[in-house]
Amino acid sequence: MSNILEKKNNNQRDIRFDILKTIGLFCIIFAHIGPENNVFFHLRRFDVPLMVIVSGTLYVYSSGNKQISFWSYVQKRLPRLIAPVWVFFIFYFIATYIIFYFLSKPYPFSLEKILETFLLLKGIGYVWIIRVFILVALFANFALYVYRLCKSEVKFLIFLSLTYLGYEFLLILTQRFSFLTRTIFLNVIINDYLFYILPYGCLFGLGMVIPKLKNKSILLISGLFLSLFLLQAVYFYHKLGHFISNENFKYPAKFYYVSYGVFMSMLAYFIVDKLSVRYNLLERDNLLIRLIVFISSSSLWIYLWHILFVYYWQNLVAEYLHALTSNFTVSFLVVAFGAIAITYLQKQAVLQIITKTKVGQKNSDLLSILFLK
Template identity: 85%
Template sequence: MSNTLEKKPKRQRDIRFDILKTIGLFCIIFAHVGPENNIFFHVRRFDVPLMVIVSGTLYAYSSGNKQISFWSYVKKRLPRLIAPVWLFMIFYFIATYIIFSLLSKPYPFSPQKIFETFLLLKGVGYVWIIRVFILVALAANLLLYVYRLCKSEAKFLTLLSLSYLGYELLLILIQRFSFLTRAIFLNVIINDYLLYLLPYGCLFGLGMAIPKLKNKSILLISGLFLSLFLLQAVYFYYKLGHFISNENFKYPPQSYYVSYGIFMSMLAYFVVNKLCVKYSLLERDNFLIRLIVFISSSSLWIYLWHIFFVYYWQNLIAEYFHELTSNFTISFVVVTFGAIAITYLQKKAIFNVIKKTKIGQKNSELLSILFLK
């Protein structure tokens, strides 16, 4: 346990989904440091859908044929999502206060922004994705039940498609009758929770079915959603006279954004699957494989630490080394390597505390939830 990268990955792991999670995580980090005029900035916009789809697959894998109760899963899953985020945010806000005080700079975060961050709303701007994973975790048990009830991937995917169409109709109704969301409480419930639960729940469900789909079905689904995406792109171009980014349809997710996300996610799965078969990656054990497994299994803390590096790189280091921070490649390497490195050191330190101290052994479960997931 002394070195998390020296341990061999467990053989029951499916390295395909570790690779896909790593791709999704790197794409998200790119989004926060990359220039908008970079072509990859537009290509990588399948990152969040990919992460949700992979989460659905991993949940189905871990469930197997077991009957998992809603409450037992929620009690296990939610603390692993919320506790590390809140712990990190406490450190983040306190560290920022100390650093900015030492530099005689005004504190950049208002009480409202801090409060919204802990509620996983707008806040500092990066925590909304945690809210998405909490919402799909709440729906995971029901989706698995429906999936097993359908007894067919085709029936389940058809049901998910119909559910998503219902979501799009609901979105149109909410936009048309905006008075329904004038009350602050209803606005939060509908716009920040319901309109994220439904579409991302469908993507989570799609992930459950992926491992049992044949390559032809994967390519068919990818092609169908590529066609849907291109039809909408042409429609918006004809209507507005210029290309419009699907990023404008991300909050909440709409078909122009979701269709691209599914197309690219299915294509990524197909390519990764082919590469794993061709190069026998499922059986290999080397540093690169162990690194990918580490990044995948540590994605939450790497994501959290990247927030720290992005903020200080763009708001503090940039004041003194603007040419350095304006270079995308350097920015991406610094933020990514920094987040991975500090996560590795954190996990190694906690492993040692658990292994070598009585306090660590006594509180191993709590320490694991807070620092190792």
């Protein structure tokens, strides 16, 4: 059995997007443990938009010129997203019950919170991002169909812009006519699903056109959204008398949050593209590159394990080693590389089971979906 990080043929991979996914993942982990008074805590608020944009690019790469039916894609993609997440949640809640029982501590999660977590609503927190990617997966096939129908990146970008404007109009409409979301069912459908699939679907669509855009166009889009972001920042400062964080415009995503996300994501792509050319990263194969590829291709499980590390680090370890847990650098290293390490061990163990046991060989597809994606 070969090691996951052993030399692989990466000629078919675009390392630029592995780097961007790794940056996005680290920024998200930082958000969950970083001090809010840290400058980088504010700068990193392009993390989720970046991950969604990169997903759009990777989807176009994987689809090529193939005709992909909606149902075949959904049947293949959704289990790979939902099944590992639910497996992790089952482990997480049972493990927490056992640990808190032996520590003689009350169980911290109510039945309602557990149910919300499995439905990817509020729950234990951190799970809304997974809901975003599931919704984007539902949107992907339609976006690809429209993209091919437009036959032009400019026309498709216009379509995305109009779609996003329609979304902002719907936001205003529901705020003015609150009866539209008065019932719990409509509130969930509109605020937790529709108002997430539209803005992030547009970001996903933006990612689809990136491979066809020239550097001048990338910089133009980045500069345009920077200007729009700064105009909003000045407007809110003039209106309220102080700077207002775009974090307040995140749930659901509004243009103040989205514009910054697009600006930074396109800038990050431009910088990574330049560095990849300068240092010939597309042809390099070393331990660092393989580690980045591993993190990128294992981002779901790394994200899931980081939830466990964050919770126990902040709620149990902090009781006994407060000086250690209050140190951001230590906290980041423990959470980020702890999640990476346990994901690596998990994949190695499952690969061993698949290759060396009859049960593993018989259920290789299921084990791959649950633990290797």
